[in-house]
Amino acid sequence: MTGAQQNGSARTAPEGLTLRAWEDGDDLRLLEVFGDPVDVQQHQDRAMLAASSDTPWRRCIVAEVDSVPVGAAVVYASSLHPQRLWLYVETAASERGRGIGSALLDALRRIVTAAHAAGEVTTTALKSRYGLAPEDTRTVAEGEELPELDLESHAERAAQAEATGGFLAARGFTRIQRSRRVAVAARSVALPTLRTDQTPEGVSLEESSTGSVELTRAVAAFYNGVHEWDPAEMSLGQAQQMLLGPDTGAAGAVVLRDRPGADGGAIRAFAVSYTAERQEDPADVLLGWDPELEDAEAQQAVADLLALLVAQHPVQIEVDDSMTALAPIVDGLLTAGYAQVLADASVVATA
Incomplete structure (x- = not known):
């Protein structure tokens, strides 16, 4: 999950914000505002963003400001892990902290509640994940020098992780697991x-x-x-x-x-x-x-x-x-x- 606002308090969505269903071509439109994924995990998470469907059950929405896509969110059911629905939300870096992430999450929660009442999904519980700034545990071959750590990029990722964690915690999410690729x-x-x-x-x-x-x-x-x-x-x-x-x-x-x-x-x-x-x-x-x-x-x-x-x-x-x-x-x-x-x-x- 990427692009949470900078604290847990609710914010009013910006003027001109509209939410709509995912459309063909949105992946390319959003790539222009999101930029390249920072790691394999974000690449995998963005792959969840796709057209809504009933089998498997998935709902995906896009946020636009003045008709320009600035964020997207998806929630879907997995037969492998039936107790919770997967959630992913991302907003453009330039638009973060304006309440867009909150608007997307709130909209999906309403969709999930209605789907549960209609018997389309078996749960309203959600799960998500967000990237942490990896510790500096790089390895190096004997006789070579360790490359210099990009402190600015590392600090940005740490700050983003803290903001996203706070955003989710304020909305009832608690940590259930840590997952690493090593x-x-x-x-x-x-x-x-x-x-x-x-x-x-x-x-x-x-x-x-x-x-x-x-x-x-x-x-x-x-x-x-x-x-x-x-x-x-x-x-x-x-x-x-x-x-x-x-x-x-x-x-x-x-x-x-x-x-x-x-x-x-x-x-x-x-x-x-x-x-x-x-x-x-x-x-x-x-x-x-x-x-x-x-x-x-x-x-x-x-x-x-x-x-x-x-x-x-x-x-x-x-x-x-x-x-x-x-x-x-x-x-x-x-x-x-x-x-x-x-x-x-x-x-x-x-x-």
Whole structure:
């Protein structure tokens, strides 16, 4: 969520403000006033802005001042997370603090209330997220100099995050999660012992088809297990559709077992790559584990698989605070200077 007014108090919308439904071409019109997204998260959030629909249920509106688009907002229902509706609001930087964000949010809340009364949606609870200014935890190769931090840009993002957080808090939103995208440097985690004839106590690393039923079950169980804060109902079909199928960009997968699958070894941790070819940037990887493992076992499995993933090349992973087997490992790498926060967000929701 971007472009909240600078404090939590209500403001009168500017003269000439009108709200209308999303129209074809609004994405290009708004890009002219919004500018380029500041990070991957904002790029993803803007992709939510689209024409209203009933299946899936989505309502999107645009704010205009004197017939010029200056903001937009969307709310939509997700069958995967049915307890809350996703909300995204953005206003042009030059128009912030004038009450446009409030007008958009208030309008969507009225729409949601009416839709709930009509039985079109099952809830009026909302959730949103806004970017935080990442901490300066950049990594650098030996012998190179650390690039200078853009203090002005960092200060602007910190101020915007504070303003947006205040705006949402004043409207009944409270924090329910922190979500980060983190790059982990190559050779930053101690390698585990792999299982061989000489080391039968070692872990077993195996490639897996992204269409594997076993992997699909593991992915769905993991996703549901780490989303108790926003209960998920991911089915095997949704796991394929959203995380593993051809349209997701999934390029390959590996699984970690305590013994080979042929000997009955169960998946303890898995990694799905969304980077088809080797490149300079860290490969995009989904890292997960068996939620039925004890905490210590899960953390060890995650550490072992992460070590194998970064044995030669860096990776980037998503880390929510609810991922209790992964978050402590990542925090340790950040503290030691072996990881870098690429995006940092606070997820907030109404009661």
